[in-house]
Amino acid sequence: xxxxxxxKISISGVHGVVGQSLTPKLLTRFAEAFGTHxxxxxxxxxxxxxxxxxxxxxxxxxxxxxxxSRVVDIGVCPVPTVQLQVRHRRAxxxxxxxxxxxxxxxxxLKFIGSSGLxxxxxxxxxxxxxxxxxxxxxxxxxxxxxxxEVEGATDLHIKSILDVLGPLPKTEKKLRVVLDSCNGAGxxxxxxxxxxxxxxxxxxxxxxxxSFPRPAEPLPENxxxxxxxxxxxxxxxxxxxxMDADRLAIVSEQGxxxxxxxxxxxxxxxxxxxxxxxxxxxxSTTTAVADVxxxxxxxxxxxxxxxxxxxxxMQLHRAVIGGEGNGGVIYPRINFARDSLVGIALVLHLxxxxxxxxxxxxxxxxxxAIVKEKISCASDRIAGVLRTVRQEFADHQMDTRDGVKxxxxxxWLLVRGSNTEPIxxxxxxxxSEERARELVNDVIEKIRL
Amino acid sequence: xxxxxxxxxxxRGIVGETFxxxxxxxxxxxxxxxxxxxxxxxxxxxRPSGQMIRSAVLAGLLAAGCEVVxxxxxxxxxxxxxxKWLKAxxxxxxxxxxxxxxxxxLKFVRSDGLxxxxxxxxxxxxxxxxxxxxxAGSDTIKQQVQTAxxxxxxxxxxxxxxxTGVIRSKKLTVAVDCCNGACSFLSPKWLTKLGCEVLxxxxxxxxxxxxxxxxxxxxxxxxxxxxKAGRAAIGFAHDADGERLGIVSDLGDPLSExxxxxxxxxIRLRKKAGTVVTNxxxxxAVDIIAARHGGSVVRTPVGQAYISEGLIEHNGxxxxxxxxxxxxxxxxxxxxxxxxxxxxxxxxxxxxxxxSDLVAGLPRLTxxxxxxxxxxxxxxxxLQEFRAVMEQEGLEIDATDGIKVTLxxxWVHVRGSNTESMxxxxxxxxxxxxxxxxxxxxxxxxKR
Numbered sequence: 001x002x003x004x005x006x007x008k009i010s011i012s013g014v015h016g017v018v019g020q021s022l023t024p025k026l027l028t029r030f031a032e033a034f035g036t037h038x039x040x041x042x043x044x045x046x047x048x049x050x051x052x053x054x055x056x057x058x059x060x061x062x063x064x065x066x067x068x069s070r071v072v073d074i075g076v077c078p079v080p081t082v083q084l085q086v087r088h089r090r091a092x093x094x095x096x097x098x099x100x101x102x103x104x105x106x107x108x109l110k111f112i113g114s115s116g117l118x119x120x121x122x123x124x125x126x127x128x129x130x131x132x133x134x135x136x137x138x139x140x141x142x143x144x145x146x147x148x149e150v151e152g153a154t155d156l157h158i159k160s161i162l163d164v165l166g167p168l169p170k171t172e173k174k175l176r177v178v179l180d181s182c183n184g185a186g187x188x189x190x191x192x193x194x195x196x197x198x199x200x201x202x203x204x205x206x207x208x209x210x211s212f213p214r215p216a217e218p219l220p221e222n223x224x225x226x227x228x229x230x231x232x233x234x235x236x237x238x239x240x241x242x243m244d245a246d247r248l249a250i251v252s253e254q255g256x257x258x259x260x261x262x263x264x265x266x267x268x269x270x271x272x273x274x275x276x277x278x279x280x281x282x283x284s285t286t287t288a289v290a291d292v293x294x295x296x297x298x299x300x301x302x303x304x305x306x307x308x309x310x311x312x313x314m315q316l317h318r319a320v321i322g323g324e325g326n327g328g329v330i331y332p333r334i335n336f337a338r339d340s341l342v343g344i345a346l347v348l349h350l351x352x353x354x355x356x357x358x359x360x361x362x363x364x365x366x367x368x369a370i371v372k373e374k375i376s377c378a379s380d381r382i383a384g385v386l387r388t389v390r391q392e393f394a395d396h397q398m399d400t401r402d403g404v405k406x407x408x409x410x411x412w413l414l415v416r417g418s419n420t421e422p423i424x425x426x427x428x429x430x431x432s433e434e435r436a437r438e439l440v441n442d443v444i445e446k447i448r449l
Numbered sequence: 450x451x452x453x454x455x456x457x458x459x460x461r462g463i464v465g466e467t468f469x470x471x472x473x474x475x476x477x478x479x480x481x482x483x484x485x486x487x488x489x490x491x492x493x494x495x496r497p498s499g500q501m502i503r504s505a506v507l508a509g510l511l512a513a514g515c516e517v518v519x520x521x522x523x524x525x526x527x528x529x530x531x532x533k534w535l536k537a538x539x540x541x542x543x544x545x546x547x548x549x550x551x552x553x554x555l556k557f558v559r560s561d562g563l564x565x566x567x568x569x570x571x572x573x574x575x576x577x578x579x580x581x582x583x584x585a586g587s588d589t590i591k592q593q594v595q596t597a598x599x600x601x602x603x604x605x606x607x608x609x610x611x612x613t614g615v616i617r618s619k620k621l622t623v624a625v626d627c628c629n630g631a632c633s634f635l636s637p638k639w640l641t642k643l644g645c646e647v648l649x650x651x652x653x654x655x656x657x658x659x660x661x662x663x664x665x666x667x668x669x670x671x672x673x674x675x676x677k678a679g680r681a682a683i684g685f686a687h688d689a690d691g692e693r694l695g696i697v698s699d700l701g702d703p704l705s706e707x708x709x710x711x712x713x714x715x716i717r718l719r720k721k722a723g724t725v726v727t728n729x730x731x732x733x734a735v736d737i738i739a740a741r742h743g744g745s746v747v748r749t750p751v752g753q754a755y756i757s758e759g760l761i762e763h764n765g766x767x768x769x770x771x772x773x774x775x776x777x778x779x780x781x782x783x784x785x786x787x788x789x790x791x792x793x794x795x796x797x798x799x800x801x802x803x804x805s806d807l808v809a810g811l812p813r814l815t816x817x818x819x820x821x822x823x824x825x826x827x828x829x830x831x832l833q834e835f836r837a838v839m840e841q842e843g844l845e846i847d848a849t850d851g852i853k854v855t856l857x858x859x860w861v862h863v864r865g866s867n868t869e870s871m872x873x874x875x876x877x878x879x880x881x882x883x884x885x886x887x888x889x890x891x892x893x894x895x896k897r
Contacts (some may be wrong), residue, residue: 019586024474024508032470051592055511058594062470062505105587140465141551142657144497147504210592 011124011308015099015108018052022107024059031063033131034095034111037123040068040137041092044112046075046082046153048098048185048244049208052107056097060109061147064095068139070146074153076208078185078245079110080339081157087116087336088156098185098244101216116336120308154189157335158196161345164334168198168352175199175351178238178251179344180226181206182216186245186340193341197348204229216242218249218327220257231255236351237358241340247327248340250347252358260327261286261370266361267329267343268321270350272296277320280313282306283405284414284427285325291366304402305416307338325370368411369433371440377424382417385424385447389415392446413439415447453825454554455577457570458752458867461545461554464498468553470505476555477509478582480541483573486514486583487538490558492521492528492599494544494631494690495654498553502543506555507594510541514585518595522654523603524631524691526785529562530606531599544631544690547663547772548868563782564754600634603787604642610780611791616798617644623794624648624681624697626672629656630689632786639787643794648679662688664695664773669703677701682797683804687786692753693773694786696793698805707732710769711811712804713789716796718742723766726759728752729849730862730875731771737812750850752867757782771816771875814859814877815884821872821895828865831872831895835863838894858883861891 007021008014014030016022035043043064047053057073064071069092074085079096086094094112102108111119111127119127130136168175177199181187187206194201204226205213215222218240230238230251238251249260265288268279272293279293279300290300301317303309307328314322314330323329328338335342354361377385389404397407403416403425411430418425424447428439453467454460460476462468481489489510493499499522510517518535520528525542532540538560545552557565557573565573576582585591623645627633633652640647650671651659660668664686676684676697684697696704696712704712711734714725722743727735728751739746747763749755753776756768760778768776774784777792797804823831836852847853851864851873859878866873872895876887 017586018590019512019584023584024478024505024512025471028470028474028505028508051587052590054593055508055590057508058504058511059474059508062474062501062508065501065504066464066470107587138465138469140463141497144464144501146500210587 009128011119011121013108013110015102015106017105018107019105022052022056024055027056027059027109028063030109030131031060031095032067032136033127034093035064035067035069036130036137037127038069038092038114040139042070042072042089044072044074044082044085044089044091044094046073046077046079046085046094046096049076049183049187049210050099050104050107050243051210053097056107056109060095060097065144065147066139067137068143068145071148073147073149075149075151076185077154078157078189078341080246080335080337080341081153081189083112083116083337084157084160084335085153086112086114096244100244100246101242104210104212117311118308120312154192157189157341158193160334161193161342162196165345165349167196168348171352171355175237175348176202176233176235177348178202178204178226178230178233178235179206180204180223180238180240181245182241182243183207183209183211183213184216184241184243184245186241189341190241190245190344193344194348197345199348202229202233202235218242218247218260220259223249223251223257226251227255227257237347239344245340246338248329248343249327250358252362254359258358258362259370261325262288262362263327263343263347264323264325264329265289265292265365266350267323267331267346268292269361269365270346271321271331272298275320278317280310280317280319280322282310282324283399283402286368286370286429287412288365288368302399311336368429368431369436370427370429371433371436373426373440373444374423375426375444376422377417378422379417382424386415388447389443408439410435411439413443415443454868454870455574456867457567457574458564459554459556461548461552461868463551464501464553465551470501473502473505473555474509475580476577477506477541478513479573479577480539480557481510481513481515482576482583484515484538486585488516488518488536490518490520490528490532490535490537490540492523492525492540492542495522495629495633496545496550496553496689497657499543502553506541506543511591511594512585513583514589514591516591516595518597520597520599522631522634523599524635524787525556526691526781526783526787527599527603527635529558529783530603530781531597532558532560532562534602535597542690546690546692547688549661550658554868563757566754566758600638603635604639606780607639607787607791608642610777610788611795612799613643616794619798620644620646621794621797622646622648622679622681624650624672624675624679624684625652626650626669626684626686627652628660628662628687628689629653629658630662630687630691632687632691635691635787636685636687636790639790645794648675648681650675658689664688664693665706666703669695669697672697673701673703683793685786685790691786692784694775694789695773696804698808699803700805702805704808705816706773707734707771707816708808708811709773709775709789710735710771711738712807713769713775713792714738714767715807715811716792717767718744721766724763726756726763726765726768728755728770729847729853730864730873731769732814732816732877733860734812734814748849751864753783814879815881816875816877817884817888819874819888819892820866821874823870823872825870828870828872832863832865834896835894856887859887861887863891863895
């Protein structure tokens with residue numbers, strides 16, 4: 001069996017390679033399907049700076065307008081800005097044109113519901129059904145509405161943050177921040193936010209011209225330049241965003257990339273210090289989040305991997321903070337979405353109010369090492385692999401909601417398949433990298449792949 | 450079946466029914482592929498569906514790797530001129546010309562500013578049918594659509610080709626009905642430049658079409674009223690995209706759209722004898738006029754591309770069609786209502802002749818036009834059946850375009866429309882009664 005590697009239609013939207021599978025006709029039809037699904041209402045659209053953004057945008061606008069929808073185009077902006085605008089304008093939905101951390105040749109459509117959240121599995125299935133049926137709402141002449149280009153959405157985003165958190169408390173010296181926006185959607189709004197908060201910003205990769213200065217995922221191995229720049233300028237902290245500015249990674253004043261898991265840890269530390277309440281993370285997130293929550297006597301709820309699962313649980317439990325181990329921070333008081341701008345504001349406030357450095361703050365929290373591996377595995381073999389894991393660790397505490405998570409005395413490990421690629425992910429956390437790697441290798445051997 | 454016309458002149462249909470955004474996207478991709486990802490201009494008229502189709506066209510062109518320049522709302526002839534001075538490889542006009550507001554269409558223009566000819570139209574269709582288009586990768590796709598203004602440059606070219614100084618000196622009072630179409634951006638400006646006192650009506654491009662965008666007498670009531678009230682020397686009626694022109698005389702007479710070419714031919718041929726290029730469906734008045742001045746007439750199939758090619762081939766001095774489309778070759782080789790306006794006002798200014806007087810001296814024939822709606826898949830069959838009947842009756846057939854037969858007291862022309870699903874019957878005779886008889890005769894012989 002041969003899968004085509006360049007088109008992916010799933011709950012996370014429509015991903016494809018420009019000039020290959022991502023054709024304007026496909027895009028227009030999906031937009032028609034979405035316009036039909038949302039009942040010809042108002043749809044907010046925004047995009048990241050990818051080179052194909054303009055083409056994709058026009059295809060989407062054509063499809064939406066043809067269904068009688070009204071389109072509000074907020075231009076190049078972070079995905080969380082689109083989500084915020086959908087709620088702010090009480091729109092019927094939104095489309096974010098971005099392929100997140102995929103390489104430059106990709107682009108994608110991500111569909112947002114009237115709640116400002118991405119579509120859940122049921123809604124995504126409905127949308128796909130409409131797409132397949134091919135019967136879209138078609139209006140003519142008088143019922144056609146317009147597309148309006150709107151400026152200022154990112155300014156409103158900054159205002160939303162400052163309205164809730166306020167500017168940074170005065171410190172002896174202004175906080176010095178290095179921001180690496182990967183030339184992505186955070187390039188202009190990120191520095192603006194940092195200055196509006198009252199900190200000094202040093203810009204790295206803030207030219208949104210469609211170029212990729214580094215791989216977009218803010219993993220430690222991709223942040224060499226940021227770490228160097230933090231040390232060079234003796235900055236207090238470094239932030240790295242991905243292409244669509246929803247995920248955030250942190251570099252300490254020592255120039256050490258602390259790991260994208262710890263973004264949520266620090267954000268949780270700040271939020272619970274102000275307001276106690278439930279915390280939500282996913283099964284793959286570091287235990288350090290739970291450690292912080294315990295300090296404040298707050299419950300932690302872990303969910304299946306995936307933003308929609310996290311936001312669902314956050315709504316259910318009325319969580320005050322949530323997110324995932326990939327650097328996504330969700331702070332409902334400002335925006336019910338993974339939001340790197342909110343993350344930046346929360347962490348800067350933490351630094352300013354605690355008057356501690358990043359390293360000092362981390363010293364008070366257990367440090368873990370997470371090792372993540374992915375191994376090729378055809379989708380029809382995954383069930384067998386998971387069964388093996390369950391058998392091998394039968395005498396351990398297990399959570400089988402998303403693959404198999406096994407709690408071992410000094411850490412945990414998680415084995416799960418992927419919906420989007422023919423791989424198995426093996427993740428382990430322990431007190432040291434050595435031990436975490438040992439756990440991973442042990443599992444890999446046991447499942448004999 | 451719902452109306453959708455895909456043919457060598459482009460694609461045309463009703464938005465909300467058959468003219469879908471995907472169709473526009475694919476045609477744009479086809480054109481971008483055909484022109485090898487070159488620089489392509491896009492313009493549109495004021496139809497409500499213009500924005501939606503524009504987005505589809507931009508997406509298709511960008512995806513094919515083209516460099517795109519959006520001229521916004523402007524008359525098609527303005528874009529055709531711009532293709533030349535912007536050194537573009539082609540252009541797409543998003544306009545259904547004289548069709549009602551529910552319609553829209555794509556018309557394709559090549560690098561010399563002319564419409565694709567029939568061979569080229571077929572080549573474009575082949576690409577569309579094949580469905581395999583040029584596709585730009587993220588490394589070569591153009592990141593932005595450029596913009597440009599075509600109107601001012603159009604006026605400049607017009608200015609250079611007519612005796613503007615003389616026209617200005619006469620300070621003519623001219624009425625104009627822009628139909629709230631693309632000419633709203635061009636005509637009042639051009640007339641002002643000619644020193645006219647401009648009585649403009651329906652010059653709001655944001656408002657809907659006030660009447661059918663066809664410059665025929667039945668749509669000229671408002672214009673007529675303004676001509677009379679303002680004591681204008683002449684009134685001009687536009688279609689939605691600036692190709693066809695209708696005229697109301699100084700006496701307030703709304704003239705048949707056939708008269709526009711007759712008037713233009715008379716003006717032109719008085720100055721110098723030459724060849725007028727028109728189509729087989731246009732009034733014989735132009736033949737009579739040409740004969741008077743030692744000129745000649747060449748007849749082509751219906752469609753602007755044929756007129757353009759005929760003008761090139763025969764070194765014509767004027768082109769035009771009975772629909773009201775006029776081509777003034779020294780400006781450009783396609784229909785341009787603003788150029789026709791220049792020609793007519795130049796004559797009025799240079800000679801002082803009133804338009805009503807000029808018209809009084811023109812041959813008066815009666816032309817009757819009747820459309821018969823036919824199911825799209827029957828169009829060709831109906832024509833063939835009519836042809837068979839003509840042959841049976843022993844009549845000589847001119848098959849240049851559809852079937853034309855010349856009879857003792859006039860002629861009858863039957864053809865399928867390029868733009869709608871109908872058979873067009875046009876008859877002409879020297880008198881009304883004879884013309885009506887011919888029309889009845891023709892209708893009797895058409896079986897739907």
